[in-house]
Amino acid sequence: MFVDEVEIEVIAGKGGDGCASFRREKYVPRGGPDGGDGGRGGNVIFRADKDISGLGHLAMQKVWKAKNGQQGQSSQCHGASAEDLIISVPVGTMVFDLNHDILLKDLTENGADFIVARGGFGGKGNLRFKTATNRAPRTATPGEAGQSRQIRLELKMIAQVGLVGKPNAGKSTLLSRLSRARPEVASYPFTTKSPCLGLVQVDPDRSFVMADIPGLIEGAHQGIGLGHDFLKHIQRAGILVHLVEPCPDDGTDPVENYRVIRSELERYDAELGKRQEIVVVTKTDLPQAATVAERFREELKCEPMLISSATGSGLRELVFRIAEILNPPTCW
Numbered sequence: 636m637f638v639d640e641v642e643i644e645v646i647a648g649k650g651g652d653g654c655a656s657f658r659r660e661k662y663v664p665r666g667g668p669d670g671g672d673g674g675r676g677g678n679v680i681f682r683a684d685k686d687i688s689g690l691g692h693l694a695m696q697k698v699w700k701a702k703n704g705q706q707g708q709s710s711q712c713h714g715a716s717a718e719d720l721i722i723s724v725p726v727g728t729m730v731f732d733l734n735h736d737i738l739l740k741d742l743t744e745n746g747a748d749f750i751v752a753r754g755g756f757g758g759k760g761n762l763r764f765k766t767a768t769n770r771a772p773r774t775a776t777p778g779e780a781g782q783s784r785q786i787r788l789e790l791k792m793i794a795q796v797g798l799v800g801k802p803n804a805g806k807s808t809l810l811s812r813l814s815r816a817r818p819e820v821a822s823y824p825f826t827t828k829s830p831c832l833g834l835v836q837v838d839p840d841r842s843f844v845m846a847d848i849p850g851l852i853e854g855a856h857q858g859i860g861l862g863h864d865f866l867k868h869i870q871r872a873g874i875l876v877h878l879v880e881p882c883p884d885d886g887t888d889p890v891e892n893y894r895v896i897r898s899e900l901e902r903y904d905a906e907l908g909k910r911q912e913i914v915v916v917t918k919t920d921l922p923q924a925a926t927v928a929e930r931f932r933e934e935l936k937c938e939p940m941l942i943s944s945a946t947g948s949g950l951r952e953l954v955f956r957i958a959e960i961l962n963p964p965t966c967w
């Protein structure tokens with residue numbers, strides 16, 4: 636199952652205690668203090684990794700704890716610092732403090748690190764307390780506790796292109812034709828239940844990430860049909876490709892369906908309504924497609940692109956059109 640939200644507790648390691656000891660060696664009377672410092676506790680770090688696609692690997696474990704630093708030893712030996720606990724998360728993960736509901740970090744770049752809980756400093760050994768007036772201190776301090784935090788991780792996928800449309804519009808079929816992603820395709824609505832990403836190669840030098848977002852229905856902006864979850868992902872897509880099927884099985888009107896989705900997008904987030912959009916009439920191997928395209932021209936004054944994932948017609952043009960918008964040719 637695709638998991639895009641988890642709540643976990645992160646606990647950084649405690650610093651090792653400082654050591655109180657005195658040098659004891661044959662023929663060295665009153666060897667003086669020689670207790671070393673404790674080592675630093677391990678940090679808990681989130682690292683964005685492009686090869687990870689969901690948060691499922693974090694869902695089964697509620698508490699993530701880094702190791703404690705080692706205690707200081709006699710003979711001026713400092714304790715070793717603990718290794719950091721590095722938790723890999725997908726690129727696009729947002730880290731929230733659960734108790735205060737504040738965004739701590741948005742991990743939008745591959746390889747980006749965020750220290751979410753700092754390990755405690757090691758305590759001081761008694762060697763450090765030696766002064767001219769106190770040559771035999773017995774004081775050593777304990778290691779500091781590591782930070783602990785309740786965290787909510789939320790994944791907002793980053794795709795340059797988001798496929799939107801009503802259920803059954805042909806979104807998954809298109810993604811599977813253009814990329815190596817293999818989302819499930821079926822003739823019933825809501826086949827796709829979680830977003831799916833695919834890399835579309837335009838030519839050897841250019842590619843873009845396309846997201847197949849589960850079908851939206853009327854009322855999505857109020858959460859109907861998991862609308863909020865899906866719309867949240869659309870928010871991050873650079874441009875929208877709005878697919879409209881020419882003859883829906885449920886007998887609804889294609890132009891009206893387009894209007895419904897537009898209104899859902901705008902009502903969810905006004906900015907989303909202004910996002911650049913390519914309107915595409917799908918399934919043009921079906922005879923009704925031409926009439927529907929004509930209605931878009933007349934009723935909405937918009938020139939839709941026409942594709943058929945079944946025959947492959949129009950797919951090349953669509954990919955180039957998207958690439959052109961993403962990387963407009965530079966004029967010298």
Ligand SMILES: Nc1nc2c(ncn2[C@@H]2O[C@H](COP(=O)(O)OP(=O)(O)OP(=O)(O)O)[C@@H](O)[C@H]2O)c(=O)[nH]1
Pocket residue numbers: 800801802803804805806807808809819820821822823824825826827828849850851917918919920921942943944945946
């Ligand atoms: N004739 C024809 N059928 C198509 C074409 N593209 C998709 N279909 C069919 O339309 C149905 C729905 O396709 P999907 O790709 O699953 O649609 P979707 O938009 O992902 O649907 P949801 O995941 O339910 O939102 C399937 O039966 C496909 O085989 C096309 O170009 N021509």
Ligand SMILES: [Mg+2]
Pocket residue numbers: 806807808818819820826827847849
């Ligand atoms: Mg689908």
